[in-house]
Amino acid sequence: MDYEAILYETDGPVLTLTLNRPDKLNAYTARMGAELADAFGRASADDGVRAIILTGEGRGFCAGADISAGAGSFDTSEGGAGARNFGEGRSAGPREGASFIHAMFNSTKPIIAAFNGPAVGVGITLALPTDIKIASNRARFGFVFARRGLAPEAASAWFLPQLVGLPQALRWCLEGRMIEADEALKAGLISEIVEPQDLLRRAREIALDIAANTAPVSIALTRQLLWRFASADQPFDLLKVDGPFVQALGASPDVKEGVSAFLEKRPPAFPGKVSTDMPKGYPWWTGEA
DSSP states (O other): OOOSSEEEEEETTEEEEEEOOGGGTTOBOHHHHHHHHHHHHHHHTOTTOOEEEEEESTTOSBOSBOOTTGGGTTOOSTTOTTHHHHTTTSSOOSSTTOSHHHHHHTOSSOEEEEEOSOEETHHHHTTTTOSEEEEETTOEEEOOGGGGTOOOOTTHHHHHHHHHOHHHHHHHHHHOOEEEHHHHHHHTSOSEEEOGGGHHHHHHHHHHHHHHHSOHHHHHHHHHHHHHHTTOSSSHHHHHHHHHHHHHHHTSHHHHHHHHHHHTTSOOOOOOOTTTOOOTTOSGGGTOO
């Protein structure tokens, strides 16, 4: 796929995906969603990519959905004003892996969101499936759906309570007001605030630390186990899954390298690849492993 609404840039083991409609404050369109889905899927299959940074070009991260069609911007019915921006697959359909949310959630690589400015509506919900979230002190956040007559989208009614708890998610979504970076940090939506000029440097520092010190197979398994079982009402289904994985990994070259590197006080050089060395049983949630 040729990218028009995003930039796909690799530098060593780090991929930076940049929302790239700065003249529109990176306002979201169906085209952007399709490009994000393609990019995250592409990165998951690329063993050369160890971590992903998601950020925005210019003054904002993402101002929300493109409302250039005016009051009818969300009307995607036949002949509706919103058909141009959202008429084709705003969520890219129900098929597993088809939408950017599926692609991000199923990612085999850790994703770091670097909020360089305001993230509003879908501009924040599209980033909820990221694993580490840091922000410039100029960033602001808004779950403004109720103020536009809409409902939370992009599975945010599931993701947001996972991140900040149900009471906080309810208050933010029901009030629909803008949230300053300090409030987002206190609630746990983001984990760090930095000066604007330091944002991408800090995001890359985190990404390179992951790339240098962790095993790709372990990372892929870890993020799936945490995301898929964090909200489980009991631990016993998880025990059925993580036990066999730990047993399989225990005999793997990765674990032998990890222990050897620790004992020898040197950086690890993990040989395992996500494309070829995931343990038997992965991905367990599809029932096809």
